[in-house]
Amino acid sequence: SYDSSVPAGSPVRTHMPLALDAWERVLSDDVTVKVHVVWGGTGSGVTASTQVNLRPMSYTAVRTDLINDAAPYESTLTSQLPVYLDFKDYCYIPNGWDPNWVSSSLRVPQANALALGLSRGPGWASYDMVVRFNDTADFWDFDPSDGVTASKVDFYSTAQHEVAHGLGFYSAVDVVDFHLDQGTTDLIHASPMDLFRTPLGEVASAGFYY
Numbered sequence: 001s002y003d004s005s006v007p008a009g010s011p012v013r014t015h016m017p018l019a020l021d022a023w024e025r026v027l028s029d030d031v032t033v034k035v036h037v038v039w040g041g042t043g044s045g046v047t048a049s050t051q052v053n054l055r056p057m058s059y060t061a062v063r064t065d066l067i068n069d070a071a072p073y074e075s076t077l078t079s080q081l082p083v084y085l086d087f088k089d090y091c092y093i094p095n096g097w098d099p100n101w102v103s104s105s106l107r108v109p110q111a112n113a114l115a116l117g118l119s120r121g122p123g124w125a126s127y128d129m130v131v132r133f134n135d136t137a138d139f140w141d142f143d144p145s146d147g148v149t150a151s152k153v154d155f156y157s158t159a160q161h162e163v164a165h166g167l168g169f170y171s172a173v174d175v176v177d178f179h180l181d182q183g184t185t186d187l188i189h190a191s192p193m194d195l196f197r198t199p200l201g202e203v204a205s206a207g208f209y210y
Contacts, residue, residue, distance in 0.1 A: 170191050
């Protein structure tokens with residue numbers, strides 16, 4: 001859906017569906033993901049941003065759902081997902097942070113939760129993601145077929161990138177980085193993607209990176 005800030009006839013309304021179609025061609029889960037598009041509100045100097053709406057889910061439940069949801073060709077990967085205690089014990093976390101701060105509660109993008117078989121209910125956000133684009137005049141190149149104009153930004157690839165965050169390309173690493181920048185600490189709530197941040201079969205030796 002489009003916020004009222006996106007004018008009727010705007011090229012955003014023409015080209016945003018193309019970016020969404022690109023993801024629909026490679027994802028096979030039969031779910032409806034709700035994307036809300038806003039023109040502006042990114043802050044000065046920010047190209048685009050995505051508010052990823054999250055659901056709390058237990059680590060064990062997500063791991064089990066990932067294993068059960070896997071296609072046969074994916075089972076080699078998902079069968080090696082670590083149990084929570086291994087994940088917690090082998091996280092590489094910042095110096096001075098307590099390993100017990102690695103929570104057993106994940107933060108799961110709503111789109112991921114739908115793909116894992118959950119249904120919308122009370123407490124869910126109206127949209128799975130809210131994507132905001134810089135509204136500076138003459139900022140975007142909406143037609144990459146002839147190359148991207150110098151000093152402009154390709155709208156299509158930016159839109160694909162932002163939607164990816166809402167679809168699950170989201171990591172607690174960004175949250176940790178924020179706290180490091182602020183000089184603060186907090187519990188680490190991993191995302192489903194974070195379960196895959198280690199070489200397969202090398203949990204004890206390689207660890208997980210934050």
